[in-house]
Amino acid sequence: MNQNKKESILDVRILPNDLIDIEESSENHSCGCSSGCSDLTIKPEEERFSWFNQTIPYFISIFLAIIAAIIGLNETNQDFLSNIYFYIFLLASYGFSSYNVINGFLRILNPKTILDERFLMIVATIGALIIGEFFEAIGVMLFYNIGAVLEKFSVFKSKRSIKKLLENQPKYANIKRPEGSIIRINPEDVKIGDLVVVKPGEKVPVDGKMVSENSIFNTSALTGESLPRKINKNEKVLAGMINLTNICEIIVLKTYENSAIARILYLVQHADNNKSKTEKISNRFAKYYTPVILVSAIFLAIIPPLLISGSNFSTWIYRAMVFLVISCPCALVLSIPLTYFIGIGESARNGIIVKGTKNLETLAKVNTIVFDKTGTITKGNFSVSKIIALNGYTEMELLKMVASIEKYSTHPIGLSIVEVFKEKGLEDTNNSIKNFKEISALGISAELNGSDIIIGNDKILHEFKIPHHHNYCSISGTVVHIALDNVYIGHILISDEIREEAKDSVTYLRRLGINNLKIFSGDEKSIVSNVAQKLGINDYYYSLLPEDKVSKLKDIKKGSNIVAFVGDGINDAPIIAHSDVGIALAGIGSDIVIETADVVINSTNLLKVGKLIQISKKTRKIIQENFLIILIIKALFLVLGAFGMVSMWGAVFADVGVTILTVINAQRVAEYMPKIKRLPL
Secondary structure, three states, rough: OHHHHHOOOOOOOOOOOOEEEOOOOOOOOOOOOOOOOOEEEEOOOOOOOOHHHHHHHHHHHHHHHHHHHHHOOOOHHHHHHHOOOHHHHHHHHHHHHHHHHHHHHHOOOOOOOOOOHHHHHHHHHHHHHHOOOEEEEEEHHHHHHHHHHHHHHHHHHHHHHHHHHHHHHOOOOOEEEEOEEEEEEEEOOOOOOEEEOOOOEEEEEOEEEEEEOEEEEEOHHHOOOOEEEEEOOOOOEOOEEEEEOEEEEEEOOOOHHHHHHHHHHHHOHHHHOOOOEEEEEHHHHHHHHHHHHHHHHHHHHHHHHHHHOOHHHHHHHHHHHHHHHHOOHHHHHHHHHHHHHHHHOOOHOEEEOOHHHHHHHHHOOOOEEEEHHHHOOOOOOEEEEEEEOOOOOOOHHHEEEEOOOOOOOOOOOHHHHHHHHHHHHOOOOOEEEEEEEEEEEOOEEEEEOOOOEEEEEEEHHHHHOOOOOOOHOOOOOOOEEEEEEEEEEEEEHHEEEOOOHHHHHHHHHOOOOOOOEEEEEOHHHHHHHHHHHHOOOOOOEEOOOOHHHHHHHHHHHHHOOOEEEOOHHHHHHHHHHOOOOEEEEOOOOOOOHHHHHEEEEEEOOOHHHHHHHHHHHHHHHHHHHHHHHHHHHHHHHHHHHHHHOOOOHHHHHHHHHHHHHHHHHHHHHHOOOOOOOOOOO
């Protein structure tokens, strides 16, 4: 099991009114970037990105540089070099343009980070000032900071997408005081043990336990259940559920920051903790690359003037400064995490939480996807499709008998039969029910009005030795058999509807190049085969226990298969943990699934699995493009710079220009990728 799947989600501090914004941080980046290239923070700040606030120091720098240039142009050559005002304005201009770089460098100054890309920028520009290339030194810093601002804006847009996850959060909580009064407070102020009153139509503000007798809740935002759920006294209620019927009282078990909704935000906030292999390689590369470049620049400044006749130190020092600027690894180290971060942000915009860039990278390599059946491919909402009554009984008589027994059961199949009973408007005749007993994996036995009744699957008929035609044992689908006083009196066919988008999802994945699709299920062969046939999936496995699924997954992973598993329930946690990428579909209601899964889809829409793969593949493609762009341009300009064929302005393009180019290219992750709706492409 991957270690990242055990990441703790305790002690989260996410407040509902906080906005996801940008925080300048460089401690965690070997590139030393001052723009917080992949730092996710949640803090109260303005939601807008202020270009004015971000760029005002650089406009001041340009203004001061223009004044210096005017002073220089209005004086003779001798006065130009000696005019004190010229140098004052130049140094002030350089100070405004380089403040963020120098301040960021000094703020984290230590032996491990001293040789970062900001160090190269400072050395190169100070060297340019010493040899009299004043405006070029200022220009290098200005263009570098323009790249940083563009990067900040890119990160901001992605964080703004992630912030939209807060839209469905509860806005207030009604707290009942001991004296009986009810006050309205912010959800983050609710304490464990408080009594929360939730009226019909209101959202549950925090996780808690039902104190009232019962109520019906819309849980679709959290669990993906299409039908409302009845929650009884002492059962768990999650933040974000919507109360539909009775006024209910809930005792608080968790504070807001540790609620179901907050945990999802936490996963996004810490998405950069689990870095991809590509990201780690780029960081290690920069760590060793910078010292090599620095030594090379020193040799370039000193050795040629000593060996080549007619050379002067000023020329070669200038070339060395150009070499340093060109060689800055800014584009390489920033573009990779930035592209991954935009990919994670784009996923969040589609309601998909990816736990780290490592998982996004792995998803792009996935060639096999295994689906759980019940609740994932199917809706998990059972319905009665047909009633077959035998031996003199009518369909309505059969339905009344079964419904009168099943109303005491909590099994989804039993609940579906009771639902049909209610829909048909049949009256409950208050039958006498005694000795009710649920038999694990078989069904129900009870005494109905003095007669023994057996309700269950084919195995229960054999268990109780009920005489029946052998054809009834091979009926396709889910069947509920009924026997009264040892006489087989009929059966009810139950259907679990396939999700409307399931077929489109399979087509979507195949268009993305993933043809190896499989289904795992604990159901009988006929049921699984029927679902697989309708979706056009040839490989399916049936009658699997959780441990069987894990064993079968290990067999599939042998060879070159990189496997993603898509599941929805707590019983899927073991196989999710053993897959290369575990995807929890609408698993927000389960702590275990959230902890275990690498990806949490806040929906039951299977099309989002394809959307996730599409985002991951596009992210990887753009990273590869940026790698190629950076290496080609850097190598070319380094050679030209060493031979004096590139000026400092050319070096600016080779460094900052390439950085801006890769940042702009990274935006393509989010281009032409609207939020998923009904159709896949």
